[in-house]
Amino acid sequence: MCGIVAYIGKREAYPILIKGLQRLEYRGYDSAGIALLNGALSVYKKAGKVSDLAEFVKDKNLTGTVGMGHTRWATHGEPNDRNAHPHYSESETLAIIHNGIIENYASIKEELMKRGHTFRSDTDTEVLIHLIEDIYKHEQVELEEAVRLALAEVVGAYAIVILSKESPNELIAARKGSPIVVGVGKDEYFIASDATPIVEYTKNVIYLNDGEVAIVKDSQLVIKTIENKIKTPYIQELEIHLEMLEKGGYAHFMLKEIYEQPRSIWDSMRGRIDAKRGRLKLGGIGEYEKKFVQADRIIIVACGTSWHAGLVAEYLFEDLARIPVEVEYASEFRYRNPVIHESDIVIAISQSGETADTLAAIELAKARGATIFGVCNVVGSSIPRATHAGSYTHAGPEIGVASTKAFTAQVTVLTLMALELAGRKGTVAESRLHALLNELDSIPGKVEQTLKVNDAVKQIAGKFKDARNFLYLGRGYGFPVALEGALKLKEISYIHAEGYPAAEMKHGPIALIDEAMPVVVIATRHSSYEKVVSNIQEVKARKGKIIAIVTEGDEIVRKMADYVIEIPDTDEVLVPLVSVIPLQLLAYHIAVMRGCNVDQPRNLAKSVTVE
Ligand code: G6P
Secondary structure, rough: EEEEEEEOOOOOOOHHHHHHHHHHHHHHOOOOEEEEEEOOOEEEEOOOOHHHHHHOOOOOOOOOOOOOOEOOOOOOOOOOOOOOOOOEOOOOOOEEEEEEEOOOOHHHHHHHHHEEEEEEOOHHHHHHHHHHHHHHHHHHHOHHOOOOHHHHHHOOOEEEEEEEOOOEEEEEEEEOOOOOOOEOOOOEEEEEEEOOOOOOOOOOEEEOOOOEEEEOOOOEEEEEEOOOOOOOOOOOOOOOHHHHOOOOOOOOOHHHHHHHHHHHHHHHHHHOEEEOOOOEEOOHHHHHHHHHHHHOOOEEEEOOOHHHHHHHHHHHHHHHHHEEEEEHHHHHHHOOOOOOOEEEEEEEEEOOOOHHHHOOOHHHHOOOOOOEEOOOOOOOHHHHHHOOEEEEEEOOOOOOOOOOHHHHHHHHHHHHHHHHHHHHOOOOOOHHHHHHHHHHHHHHHHHHHHHHHHHHHOOOOOOOOOOOOOEEEEEOOHHHHHHHHHHHHHHHHHOOOEEEEEHHHOHHHHHHHHOOOEEEEEOOOOOOHHHHHHHHHHHHHHOHHHHHEEOOOOOHHHOOOEEEEEOOOOOOOHHHHHHHHHHHHHHHHHHHHHHOOHHHHHHHHOOOOOO
């Protein structure tokens, strides 16, 4: 969603801002803008891509060592030049960029209009900067205090940065509900909504907490709460490197990330399993281990692809650790008065660690006494900080909007959690546990081997790139994978696709099947293999086209299917980690062939920080 980058220091700000905005492009946006302090407070903004903004500002005065930039994902007001950020205050001496939603903006706006304010946009953000100026002028306080007083009146979520023409050596940032990272350099500071625009300048960062304001004035950084309490900043070292944020020779980030999976799966289990000795250690669970073992139920909350990883986890936990699991869309869970007990473990899964609904679901479960574990990818993000314990996935930065390596990293960590719990509870025989750990150890190699299907998948993609609909079917562990395959396709190729439990096809989707309908079936040789074979026949009897994901050496499905993609054999509980790979590739190639913007699909955002 919206991206924020700002700079104050001795360098020219514009090159840092425009590059920062390009690094933030992956979050998904519809317009972009910058503000620079160079005697004047100049604001330039444009609907469209960062490249449109760069073109637009070419002949403008781009000097100045203080500035800020923003990519907007529209909530209030359509995506046009006028509604793009930054927004000026009434007198145009202040400007703001904002990520989040000011929920009570309408009443504040009405009040300000009565006092003579006029607004140039339809946004909630503009209201906030007018309010700040109103307080600044009428209360005759420092800018920083005016910001704090205004924020105390605001209901909603925000990450903001403010510049003032009258105070050209000052920059103010604040957060509540939307992330802000402060990069600390030598006599210079970088502010951003995530670390990607900062990493090439400094590794030292401070993650603002909710309700904190960062004031950089005359080269000094002070962090305060909105209530004016000084906080001691905690400087952390970033673990990401610049090359992780670049395509490294691949045509798209998504393809690079698909190919990174042998490594990202390995990194997510490295140091956590000792396959030879059959041992497992999840450090992040630490003191909550006993609660985990004694829990009566696990509730998983997540959105999107992370929710699919949660579904895989439901099968894993129930199968291996014999504990009831409920998998919930965070957005539904938070609004339906769920039954939560103190003995419940809630696992929140999130790549970004910032998804607003997942965060809200955590707060609800926490308030009702449950213990919350996080499975997140972005270190220092909001969700890991809101949970009691958890384990990071070590997928590295995921830039493609359609999640790939984060999914397999999540499934890896959740598998470890299920195995750990099964081991502690004694629900799986020691020998089976040992065998599963050994098999898990071999998964990165099997994923590497699976990636060799790329050319074959590309050919199949060529045959179906013009299809209008796709159906994805699977049973057991294959069902969440079918859902994920369908999601990948619709996200990036805009082809309508549905994932279904194979047996449920008879209760609806079968009506859609004709010779134009491609049906992707996860038909690996596991417990419901024969049943899936019957489902394939049902599709064939109605002239549907079968693309089957099969275990290598399969001869039965090969005879029935129109196309088969072979994957290496593995234990049933681990098969999602392998079977999802060809589905990611299929979506990728179809999207490329259709000329779609694979890494930044229309309307989607990488991290959904509004509900
Ligand atoms: C957005 C992204 C998806 C992601 C979902 C949940 O919709 O486009 O790729 O799966 O949010 O995000 P999270 O960061 O919580 O995993």
